[in-house]
Amino acid sequence: MSGDFCQALERLPSMEQNSGSDSLAVQQVARELQLFAGRVGTTEAAEVRSLLQSAVRAISTDVGPLAFWIIRNLFGTAIREAQAHLGLPGCDLQATHRLSHSPDMRTLVAALPPAIDSLADPDHRCQLPGRDRRIDRAVAFIREQCGKPTLTLDRTADEVGLSKWHLSRLILRNTGMAYRELVMSIRLEVATTLLAEGTSTMKEISARLGYASSTEFHRLFKQRFGVTPTQWRLMHQRASR
Numbered sequence: 001m002s003g004d005f006c007q008a009l010e011r012l013p014s015m016e017q018n019s020g021s022d023s024l025a026v027q028q029v030a031r032e033l034q035l036f037a038g039r040v041g042t043t044e045a046a047e048v049r050s051l052l053q054s055a056v057r058a059i060s061t062d063v064g065p066l067a068f069w070i071i072r073n074l075f076g077t078a079i080r081e082a083q084a085h086l087g088l089p090g091c092d093l094q095a096t097h098r099l100s101h102s103p104d105m106r107t108l109v110a111a112l113p114p115a116i117d118s119l120a121d122p123d124h125r126c127q128l129p130g131r132d133r134r135i136d137r138a139v140a141f142i143r144e145q146c147g148k149p150t151l152t153l154d155r156t157a158d159e160v161g162l163s164k165w166h167l168s169r170l171i172l173r174n175t176g177m178a179y180r181e182l183v184m185s186i187r188l189e190v191a192t193t194l195l196a197e198g199t200s201t202m203k204e205i206s207a208r209l210g211y212a213s214s215t216e217f218h219r220l221f222k223q224r225f226g227v228t229p230t231q232w233r234l235m236h237q238r239a240s241r
Helices: 003-010 012-017 020-042 045-057 065-085 093-100 105-117 134-145 153-160 164-175 179-197 202-208 214-225 229-240
Strands: none
Touching (some): 020 045, 020 065, 045 065, 093 105, 134 153, 134 164, 153 164, 164 179, 179 202, 179 214, 202 214, 202 229, 214 229
């Protein structure tokens, strides 16, 4: 289990500073995911799915935005850990995309079963038509280059050895997004990492990620996450104390 996930679990007692019901909701999920964290490296796909399904049953849908954000990110990390353990990194990008982009708890609960089901029969799933590993390389390249003006569909296609038309179709089939939407989504996800680090100003982050202005960055960030970048950073700092 990665250090990031273990550290995230260890930080959860800070939720006690928030409402009692939100703290309890996060702790209930965390207890189930701690069982998953302790066993994912030594168990098979069926049991991995069972452990995650138990964690889903512990979810309360009546929570505030901070508790929702923490729970969604814990499950997203847990799914990625399971994919890595089972040799399935990025094998069902559409399912994991729906999970990581869930706007509320009810949508998250609906998105979790398909993401967990994607962990079944790993050898078979990775050989299904359209499960081209070059899509994983494209996503990794976009993540590395997302703030650079040289990042284009043509450049990404060249990097992974595909025509831009083939790459566009693969991205749409695996993520449900067009190339431009995927770049925007990854850029905002990288922004949350930079905000969490707490060392860069909003202007520096917006410039680093290639936004025309900090105003554009604020608008798109709030549209995606429901809070401004400043609010998000304050919420993260409260949760990390």
